[in-house]
Amino acid sequence: MAERVLAVDIGGTKVALAVVDATGRVMAERVVPTLQAGAEEIFAPIGGAIAELVSDWPGELRIGIGSAGPIDSRNGAVSPVNIGAWRNYPIVERVRDAARWASGHDPATVKLIGDGHAIALGEYWLGAGRDVESMIGMVVSTGVGGGAVINNELFTGTTGNAVHIGHTSINFLGELCVCGNRGCVELYARGPALAATARDRGLGVADAKELTQLARDGDPVALEVIDQGMRALAQGIVSAAVYLDVPVVVLGGGVSKAGAVIFDPLRRHVAEYAVLSYVTDLEVRRAELDNAGLLGAAALAHGEVELR
Template sequence: MTALALDIGGTKITAAVVGEDGRPGEPLTVPTPQSDVWQACEELLDAVSVGSDVDAIGIACAGPVDTVAGTVAPINIPEWKDGFALTDAVRTRFDSASVTLAMDGGCAALGEHRFGAAVGVDDVLSLVVSTGIGGGLVLGGRIVHGRSGNAGHIGHIVVPGSATPCTCGGLGCVETVSSGPSAVRWAQEQGWTGSTGADLAQSASDGDIVAITTLQRAGVALGQAIASAAALVDVNLVVVGGGFAQAGPPLWDPIQESAALHAKLEFLDGLEIVPAKLGAVGTLTGAAVLASGG
């Protein structure tokens, strides 16, 4: 049996053959193009599966998704924002393979539950803080999809004090405050002259007041969203990954302090917020678990 894992995000697309242990093998990655996104996915899948008969494919995709219809409409992939029949496209190319689709945040949660920071914990919320803010849930040891496949999409929890328009069409989503691009944009409006989330983290480390304030603002909002979500779904472990989450103490300290300030219900005693262990392959790992029947 040959199984493949595919992870489609707004910045990059990654694919790998799934190992016998349910983990992805050495991945191949390409930047997400502005157009012909499916062609890029198809070429990547062909490259990793060359010479193999593919029996199963697990797909993680940026949301929103519709796992019932097999369609995706990622906010951060403009070509697909009005909907793309991803499952049908994969089945047309690999007509004998089973295809399982899930939101990327859910796959991140599943990967961390099976192999990462949440091993041995049956109830966990995962956040991916990057170009956007994704999220996912494992409850009772199983990934939770919800009615349409978007359960755990924490990036669109509304946080106090923000009425910034979001690309989803709403106002004040935590993604408008705490994603990498949103934080960079706000810092630039305050006079900061850098251009990326990594620049922002470095500036904060160097003592730049605007950068420190920006990460404090992002961390407080994330802590508020985490406390709200943890109360809603009754978890006491939250795993946070993604590129912007690597910003260090100027982001992490406000996350912890803000969550502690708001998570006061007795059943939230001992709420832990920990870094993801699987790094850049966390979501791909969850897709591999899906492909292997997990």
């Protein structure tokens, strides 16, 4: 395992970069906004942050990237839904070039995974999944993403997009999703969807945070809206657990930070749907790390198998 690595966590509103040691300690960090601009204008501040962090890098340089997707891990490219100017953008090549220019030598490795997988790997390494060999990691925020560690190995699939729970259909007659499918989990469980449903029911909420506060205050409509959304999320979670045969799901993201008002109905519905013998004890845990995606990218660079 390398003494230190560079981790890059690319999201729709910000990009976090950090130097992370072998214990998961963040030694230096930079955060830059994800600009609404052309492809290279978006990358420019990322390249600048890379230069600041690696200009005097000691020894071998290893880099891990976690990015919103879809991604193409085989070709090192990304096409994030929420970064419109990046379509098949060669992020691995651009990060490698920026690091080479700043450090004066070619990085030993630059690896790419989706943000859901980065979150799963971070929680497996240092968070709520550190005591298990197999788990699903999820984020529920403006979208619903996922990733999995199976028998101590990250499972990413052929192109790096496996376990994309948010775009699993739970209603084949449902409305059309932006991905082109119908009845996806995201349509019902992501934060903006919960808030939109609440407004349709007459609640004047701006976002999921306001909705969950109303639910904590006992508003019956807010409680019903959340219950419906968590029923949809539970269906997606149980379906993924059935496919992958895992005992633990770790849930993070903005929506999960609401606490019991989210987790109580979610766990109740998971128990209702998890009826096959090998998933009846499926456990849903709250994520422990605020920067799981960044630490997952670091874990990727360190070496994603047997990190403990």
